[in-house]
Structure formats: C-alpha cells, structure tokens
Amino acid sequence: MTIASWTQWICFVALSAGVVIGSLGVVLLPNIVYSAFLLGGVFLSVAGLYLMLNASFVAAAQVLVYVGAVNVLILFAIMLVNKKETLAEIPGLPLRRLLSGGVCAGLFLLLLRVDVTTPWAVPGPSPVGNDATIRIGIHLFSDYLLPFELASVLLLMAMIGAIVLARRDVFTVDVITGEDVDQALIEKMRTPLLVETTPTQNPALEATR
C-alpha cells in the first residue's frame, strides 16, 4: 500500500469510528447536552466522509447546515429550556430497553444481510472533484428545478409558521365581534389537561371592572 492509500484508510477508519461511536453516544448518554454536542461531532465526521469521497462542496454544506445551523439550534433549545425536572418513573424500563435494543439489533442484522446480498454497481460513477459545484448547479436548474422551487415554498412556510407560533403579540379580541378570545380550540375542555398553578384572572382586577 502506498502512503496515500494508507492515509485514506486511517482517515476512513477514524471518521467511521467517529460516526458510529458518536451516534451511539447521542442515543445512549443520559445527559442531553452531551448528546447534542456528540451529534455535532457525528455531523462533522459525516462531512469528513464526504470530503474523502471528493465531494468537498457537499462536505462544506454539511458543516454549514448541520453543524452551524441545525446543531446550534438544538443546543440553543436545550440550553434555554434545560430545567432540572425529575420525571416520573417509567414502569418496566429495563424490559423496554431490552426490547428496543433487540429491535435495533434485528434491524441492523437485516440491513447487514441486505448489504451483503445486493450486487451493488461498484465502482460507482467517477468523482468529478471541483466540478461538482457546477454539476450541482446544473442539476438544480434542470431536472431538479421543480423540487428546488418547491423547496422555497416549503422554507417560506416553515419560516412564517415559526414566526406565527413564536410571536408574542396576540389578539385579545375577535376583530369582528369584539369579544374576548383566548387563542385556544373552540371546543373547550371539561377537565383541564394541566393543573392550573396560578388563577387565570386576578380577583382584585375582576372587582375593579
């Protein structure tokens, strides 16, 4: 083996180990913050694998989108709501863990078998290296034009929806009748889902009205 292929091999093993161990950690670690950071590591390792496949644009996009945006967002969400809360004990937890572990192992064996038995078309198409960026652009504006444009609608809607759900200014009256509204389902609950800790209306305020 030449030096180049040795380096390739070592890099591949290191990155794959990063992906596998990292994702196991994401799932198994009890501390959710560790899981989130490990997820970032997994994304980075995947980017490294792309790099080894000569797909540098996809690798950089992976880092930018998954590490820079998705993972930071996840961390943000965790850190903003990381309230220490003791959750109720789940009955039969070890058995459940065993079961889900068994299902995962079964799925893994199935995939392994599929992978071994399928006559994959190796080697695949030859890598285009730095021309890949141009190739991606051509695809986006020819045979993948429709999904590309539709994705813009999807992103616009996701953005607007997120703003609607997150914004604080709410209408307190119905614009047509002027009645009070509460932005809840019209079908009211008979038994409250959550136990109210504070009274919704201040009795003193009621008295002054």
Place this chain on the structure above:
Amino acid sequence: MIIPLGALSTLFAEAAPAAALPPGLGITALQLNAGAIAPESAILIALLVCLLVDLAGEEAASRWVPPICYAGLGTALVLLALQWNAPVEPSFLGSFLADNLAVAFRAVVAASTLLSLLISWRYVEQSGTPVGEYAAILLAATLGAMFLCGATDLVSIFVALETLSVSSYLLSGYMKRDARSGEAALKYLLVGSAAAAVFLYGASLLYGLTGGSTGLEAVGLALQTSATPVTALALVFVLATVAFKIAAVPFHQWTPDVYEGSPTPVVAFLSVGSKTAGFALALRLLVGCFESFDAQWKVLFTVLAVLSMTLGNVVALAQTSMKRMLAYSSIGQAGFVMIGLVCGTEEGFAAMVLYMAAYLFMNLGAFACIILFSLRTGSDRISDYAGLYQKDPLITLGLSLCLLSLGGIPPMLGFFGKIYLFFAGWADHQYLLVVVGLITSVVSIYYYISVIKMMVVKEPQEASDVVKAYPPITWNLTGMQPLRAALVACVLITAVGGVLSNPLFNWANGAVAGTPMLQQAIASGALSSAVG
C-alpha cells in the same frame, strides 16, 4: 364560489384537449412543459397575495383574504378542468406528470381546501388567531398535496411530502394557547418526521438500485431486474410512509390525538386533502414502481385494509368526542378505499377515485355541521348533541344525511361509492376484504345512527344542557355565510349526488382510462391472471 358537482363534471367532460389551454400558458410551455403546473401556480399566487394583504393588518386580512383564496382555488380548479384528457407529457424533465389520475386527485385536494377554507373563517376569527397566515399555510399544504399527486421522481415526492407535512404540523398547532393543540402538533411532528426519515431511507435504497437516477420510471425498470432482499426492504419502508400518510392501522396512532387537538377545519382538510394525496402517492409508487412485486405489496395492503376497517370502526364505537369518532371513522374509510387499491383492476382504481370524491363531500359536510355546532355551543361531545333537532334543524338534517352517507345507507352518495368498491373487490375475488368491509360497514352504521338518534329522538326535556342553552340562530357574522354555503352544498351533493351520480362515474372511469401508468398495470394484471 362553490362549484356544483354537475357543473364540475361537465367542465371536465367538455374541456377540449391541450389546444384549449389559455394563450398565456403557451409561452411558459417551452421544453419544461411548465403549463402542467398552472393550477399550482394559481394557488401559489393566491398564497403570496394573502401574505402581502396580511401586512395591512388583521381587519384588512379578514376582509380580503377569503376572496383571494376563492379566486386562487377557483382558478386552479378551472385550469385543472382544462387539463383533463390533455395529451400526457412529462413536465419539468420528468419531475411531474399531469395525467388524468393526477388531475382528478389534484381536483379533489383543491376542492377539499376550498371547502375547508369556507368552513374555517368564523372558527379562526372566533379563536383569535391570525387569518392571513392561516390561509397561507393551508394553501401551502394544498400546494404540497397537489404536487405529491403528480410528482414522478423521488426528490419531488419527498419535497412535496415535506411541504404538506410541515404545513400540517403548523396548522395542527395553530391554536397555540391550547395545550391540546400543542400536544397534537408535537405528536404529529415527531411521528411525521420519523415517517419522512423512513421514506428517505427507502428512497436512498431505490436510488442506489437505479445507479444514479431518481425518476420513478428508472426505479420501476431497476426493480424489474432485481429481486434481492434490498427491494423488499425498500418496499416495506416506502409502504410505511404511505400507510402513515393515509393513517392505515398500525400506522394510525397519531390520528386520534392529532384530530382531537387540531382546529376542526384543519382536521377537515387533513382527513380529506392529505389522505387523497397519500392515496395518489400510493398509486404512483406501488402501482407505478413496484409492479414486479405486485403479489407482495397486495398481501401487505390486504392486511392493512382488514386491520384499518376493523380497528377503525370498532374503536369508533367507544368514542365520546365527535372529532375523535370522526378520526376513527376516517381510519375505517381509508380501509375501504384500500380495497380498490388491492384489486388493481380498472373498476378498482375507478372506485377509489369515485370514493375519494364522494368522501370529500360527505366528510366535509359532516365537519361543517360539527364546526357550526361547536361555534354555537363550544362543545364537540356526542352527548351534547342530544335533542338538537328541536333547536337547530339545519345542523341535525345536514349531519344526519352526511353520517348516513358515510355509513353507506342507500340513496346517498356514499352508498354508491361503497357498492362500487365492493363490486370491484368481489369481481377480483377479494372475498375476505369484501366480507370484512360489509361487516364493518354495519358496525359503522351503528355508531353513525346512534349520533342521529341522539339528535332526533330525544324529547325536549331530555336535551343536554348545552342544547337547552342554545343561542338564537344568526348568520350575520362575517364568515357564517360561507360556512352555511359550504354546509348546504356538501349536504345537497351528498344527498342528491347519489341518485345523479352518472357524471361522477364517467369522471372516475375517465381518470383511470386517461392514465397510461394505470392502464399498463391493468393490462399486465389481466395478462398474468389469464396465464395463471
């Protein structure tokens, strides 16, 4: 803006082929053949105008958004009618195909959005949530569903699926101050994302098999030559996604909670529009691609159909909430439609299309009634409907007719849809499915009729407290007139459409006859049964 069914079908029947396309479309129709998505473009324009109008404030939005939506959806329906029987040419270099099947399902989706919007204005205003964004998100969901009906490559399918799903999550969480709505959105999001991930995994396997192509045609070709475990795995993954979208048992767990927690008009859309898109996806993927695995997916779908019909209809018996009952009933209804899919004959496909159209009107009619009831009383419990006949004859009549139709009682539209499905199944020797379908229909009739009995038979003194305190009936508030129009139209079509259903039959048969993909499947099915 309601287009009566008769007018709709004559439009479809009389529309000339491609030559009749509006002159403006000719310019865009270069080699992309972009005219195929003209209906979607109309909806997209309506969506953007809604968002712009919404900038002017809530009052302007509540005045102008409804007409804009009607105009967009109406134009889309007219453009769809013009596409009927047009020569089938792949557009966007193989990403989209506007065959008759796609046109029919897209029309059902667009009509379901139109009706859902008509019945939602008052609901949205009364809950105090912004109208402009509501309409825009619902239109985006429609856009996703319509693209899903015609998409012919894996990437387009996935993006369309996600557009539909993301908009649906947003809509189900739209009543943001209500814990139930939040719960519904979160559950839907988690389960939906898992389903999307599974689909993506299956799609990546299919992509690997084709060796670098995402078109469904290439996938179909690759599947014909490869009979390895990998195709079985891909089949299972893709099937799981389809089953999730049409809420077939055992992929249905999200349905009751999502239906209960979402705003009722959204449930109306999800139960019809989203499901229609799911069936279109099922046809494209299973009939179009997995043709060489015909026997396998048909066995799987038979199991799904039997489970859906049984569980959906039996569990619906025990429900006390109207929305939950309709959720389980919709699971059962999806089971009936699956009979047509399993048949794989000309009659089977036509019965599917017909039943989806019939389901559109009867289900949305029922939803219009329960929305009206909850607007007036703030309740959706079945026991609260007791004695409603005395106070509100319109709701009582409408709901009774729609529920009878859903149950499949003769002169209604639903009866003809169901009988056509069962005939198709019987002709294709699917005896198990038909027998299960008949038995569960009887079960469903029981719980539908018990609601009607609750409304009609109870004496005035036995009426529920809610009904005793029933407010005087007024229609003068903004948004009530469209609700009434939608209610009356749906109920009329449900009641009369059954007797005058010939145009609808012709339309459903035309949808199958004008779809090369289905014709091919029917021909090969006939050939194999002749050989067998």
Place this chain on the structure above:
Amino acid sequence: MTALRAPLAAVTSGLDLQTSFTTTLQGIGLTPATAHLLWLPLPMLLVLVAAVVGVLVNVWLERKISAAVQQRIGPEYAGALGVLQPLADGLKLLFKEDIIPARADGLLFTLGPVLVLIPVILSWLVVPFGQHLLISDVGIGVFLWIALSSIQPIGLLMSGYASNNKYSLLGGLRAAAQSISYEIPLALAVLAVVMMSNSLSTIDIVNQQSGAGILSWNIWRQPVGFLIFWICALAECERLPFDLPEAEEELVAGYQTEYAGMKFALFYLGSYINLVLSALLVAVLYLGGWGFPIPVEWLAGALGQSVDAPVVQVITGSLGIVMTVLKAYLLVFIAILLRWTLPRVRIDQLLDLGWKFLLPIALVNLLVTAGLKLAFPAFFGG
C-alpha cells in the same frame, strides 16, 4: 483532512515554492512521494507561525493605537516602543495557574476553547498571498471559510455551558445568536462577489480583480457588499461595537468569565487570529488580494523587464505578500480605531440590524449584482 493533502495548483507561472522544493529534494535522491511528504507540514507550520506572529503584532497595535486615541503613551518598557509587550503578556498567561471551577464540567470546559480556535486556524487554508502562495487552492475556497466559521458558536456554547455560571451561559448564547444572525448577510455578500468571478476559489476571485490595478478591485463594483461584509465580519469577530457576548458591564466577561491561563489565552488568540483572517479576506474579496494598485505587468513593461524573468518573479511574489499584509493591517487599524471610538450596541439593536437591515440589503445587493452581470457582462464578470 484530505483537502490539506490535496496537491497545490499546477504550475502555470509565478513563484511556486512547492515545485522548487520537491525538485531539489528529488535531486538529492529522494522519491517524489517522500519529497511531497516532507513538503506537506512546511506550509502549515509557516501559516501557523504567521498567524501567531500576526496576533502579536495585532495586540501591540491594539495597545498602541488605543493609547494614541486616548492620548496616552501605552506600553513602552518591554523592548523599543514596547514591541515585546505582547510576548510578555503571552508568557504571563502561559505560566498562570490553569483553573477549572469546582462545579464546572471539566471535559467540555477544556474542549470549548479548542473548538473555538481550530476552525479559525483551519480557515487560513484558503487565504492566498500570491498565485501559488497558499496551503491549498480547494475549489470551494471562501465557502470553506464560511462553513468553518459556523463551527465556532458550538465551542462558545460549550464553554458557556460548561462554566456553570449564568453570565457565561448568557454570553455563550449571545455569541451563538450573533454569529448565526450575521453569517447570513455575510454569506450573501460573498455570494455576490462569487457570482462576478464565477468561482468560489480565492485565487480566481483575486485574479478576476487584477485587470486594471486599483480600478478593477471589487470595492468599486461591490461598495454595498463591502460594507455589509465588513460590518458582519466585525460582528463575527465579536469586536466592539458588537462585543455583546463579553460585554463587561452586563455579563462580567461573558463566556470567558471562568477562564484563566492558557485556556483564556486560546480564546484571546482565537479572536485576534479571526480578526486578522477577516481582514485578509476583505482584502482578498474586495481589495484585489495580492495585487499592486498598478498592475505589475505594466510596471515591468515600463522598466523593460520580462514578467517571467526570475528576479521579477521573486519581486512580484514578495510584493504580493507585502500588499496582502498591508491591506489586511490597514483594515485591522480601522477595526481597532472603531473599537476605541464607538459605543456598544444593545442586543436587540444588534439583532435588528442583522435581520431587518443587513439581510434585506444583502439580498437586494445580490439581485442588483445579478442584474448588472446580465446587463454589463464586461464589467461584472460575464
């Protein structure tokens, strides 16, 4: 890491150190592979040294210029004019006790500063000082820098969280929010430049500006883009007026509050390397990179010399390095001046500026650039 191993660009013209180095080694009997292997660490080491020396210069400039702004003298005892002061600072940090707070998360606490520093240093991969004077001409050039700079917030969040201190956590969250908000207009500004040069490679971007000396620099064609990029770069470097993550009046020192010794030095180093890097990239993207204000070809022609002559090549190469560094330090000077003259913005003003002002402007700038490119392909890169 394969990008690092990718061979340098093929020989066309100009100074090419790699080829001369490897041919020399092959001359004394080594195989090409071994020669290449010996060459590999050299440019990396060189850049690392250059980056650290750049920081030392930077710190000295910061102290001296701030002193001048405030009419003080600044450091003067360590070396002539206090030039050795940064070294003394560094030594002090090196010998300080390394403290990990008792309730902190030791692992993440240590990893945080490292994660902040590594992407910044990796980004030097694509900074060109001449036609062949960069570590690797990867095809995705500036995009790699944008992608790498998005890793930094993770390190900041990590150290903010691991410090187990609410000021640190707030600082980390602020840093991440700021970094994400300003990355978008930054990328859009870069996109307009990329659109004109038809390439993401930093070499191509500089070459596209080399036609007519100072007149063909991108700053004249992208004035709005230049301003957006500069503002965003300052925000990404967390320089005043955008140093909210470590605003001392509100957050003590933000995510750095609990850090001491060498770990603090890593943050310090990271932020200054990032500043120099941003200045270098502004020079590359908008100020003609290594180009002299008057094209070297004209000068050589006026002096009657051939551009390919070895002496001219060496002079051109050195001139390129000097020009790049000069331009970068001019920008660093402006950044320091801004720091000591402007007040800090509030956090809501910062986010408003990013999302409601810079983002739309950057989008419009991109659109106008596309339009101009179609209308005047000769001037805006056909």
